[in-house]
Amino acid sequence: MFYFVIFLLLTSFAILEHFNLNKNGRKFLTFIAWLILVLVAGLRFETGGDWDTYTDIFHRIRPLSDVIHGKYGVSGIEFGYILLNSVIKEFGGNIQYVFFIITFTNTTLLVDSLKKYTDRVLLALLIYYGVFYFQLEMIYTRQSLAVILSFFALRYIENRQFWKYLLIIGLAMTFHRMALVMLPFYFLLTRKVSASIWICLVLTGALLMALNVSWFTFVYLQFSKLLGGEFYSRALFYTSEGQYAVVRGISVGFALNLLLFILFIWKKHEIESQNIGIIFFNLFVYSILLYYYTYEVIEISNRFRYFFFISIIVLFPLVINHLKAFFKLPILLFIVSYSFFFSRSIFLEESIANAYNPYQNYILCQMNYEKGTGQKRLDKAIQEAKSQRKELQKTKK
Numbered sequence: 001m002f003y004f005v006i007f008l009l010l011t012s013f014a015i016l017e018h019f020n021l022n023k024n025g026r027k028f029l030t031f032i033a034w035l036i037l038v039l040v041a042g043l044r045f046e047t048g049g050d051w052d053t054y055t056d057i058f059h060r061i062r063p064l065s066d067v068i069h070g071k072y073g074v075s076g077i078e079f080g081y082i083l084l085n086s087v088i089k090e091f092g093g094n095i096q097y098v099f100f101i102i103t104f105t106n107t108t109l110l111v112d113s114l115k116k117y118t119d120r121v122l123l124a125l126l127i128y129y130g131v132f133y134f135q136l137e138m139i140y141t142r143q144s145l146a147v148i149l150s151f152f153a154l155r156y157i158e159n160r161q162f163w164k165y166l167l168i169i170g171l172a173m174t175f176h177r178m179a180l181v182m183l184p185f186y187f188l189l190t191r192k193v194s195a196s197i198w199i200c201l202v203l204t205g206a207l208l209m210a211l212n213v214s215w216f217t218f219v220y221l222q223f224s225k226l227l228g229g230e231f232y233s234r235a236l237f238y239t240s241e242g243q244y245a246v247v248r249g250i251s252v253g254f255a256l257n258l259l260l261f262i263l264f265i266w267k268k269h270e271i272e273s274q275n276i277g278i279i280f281f282n283l284f285v286y287s288i289l290l291y292y293y294t295y296e297v298i299e300i301s302n303r304f305r306y307f308f309f310i311s312i313i314v315l316f317p318l319v320i321n322h323l324k325a326f327f328k329l330p331i332l333l334f335i336v337s338y339s340f341f342f343s344r345s346i347f348l349e350e351s352i353a354n355a356y357n358p359y360q361n362y363i364l365c366q367m368n369y370e371k372g373t374g375q376k377r378l379d380k381a382i383q384e385a386k387s388q389r390k391e392l393q394k395t396k397k
Helices: 002-018 023-042 051-060 064-068 079-090 095-117 121-136 141-153 162-173 177-182 195-210 216-227 229-240 252-266 275-293 298-309 312-321 325-342 362-366 374-396
Strands: none
Touching (some): 002 023, 002 121, 002 325, 023 095, 051 095, 051 374, 064 079, 095 121, 095 141, 121 298, 121 312, 121 325, 141 162, 141 298, 177 298, 195 252, 216 229, 252 275, 275 298, 275 312, 312 325
């Protein structure tokens, strides 16, 4: 219930904000929300996913003097992340310092960005917690920083400051190469596209997915070959390894994405009345196109989608601001329910969420108040996930 209590607390903050909480009250609650998000993920111990992989990487990374001379000790890991680990090791830190620094940086950049993008920061943080937090902050350590840096860089699209945008995306790429996908969007996200074109593209993608038309894997592998050996080997891994090469099926998510698209298309004109609204609307539609057109490989699709789908934490508040008073509260409740839906297995402590539950804190474990059970819980969660994916594949056959 630990995570669910936090969800309820953030929900109460968003509701207070909705009913015109004063400026000082918003500042205080924003600080509390920021502090909670930093401490929970930043001080996690053997909780969530991939912590074992990142711990191993940390131990294998060479000392700073070696890294400076090009001797890393690991392969396939971006230089920015290697350098961060090496510096922390130089000062006697461990992997927990890496987790805390990245979470602190992410949450601080996120809140700073939200203050510029929306007047409903607390609602945006609630959505982030429900939809993104447990994946980005507690699994995808390197990619999380790349996603948040890209989110931060969007301000430079609005202000047409190309070199600053390029600099931030370049920095993001030193932590995860997938940030490369954001480079061309400097030129695409400010363009208004007619609703009819977006509708045709989204419906075509939904139809391809519904009819199970296979095309993406072939194109992705051919494109990866052009980029070079490392890109191709990773592409081959994610399109052939059973754990990752899973086809997205028709599910609640299929319908929910269409529902969101309808909601945002309905308010497209009002959203695009602001430059920042155009940017986030386009970003969202690209995430929907990724969802439907790249349904063949969930892992690749989801990892790329984070750079685009994070737009909903700004779009939802924008939509509420342009609704008539009668509709505002029902849509707010829908947003709360939607955010709960994404992390329901963690909030309700289902077996597939064993890696998260019970939550373990690094400081308490170091003081011997808690005994680390992370590896056992992580193994159980992985086995449960594999079992569910096998059942999913059998159902499709």
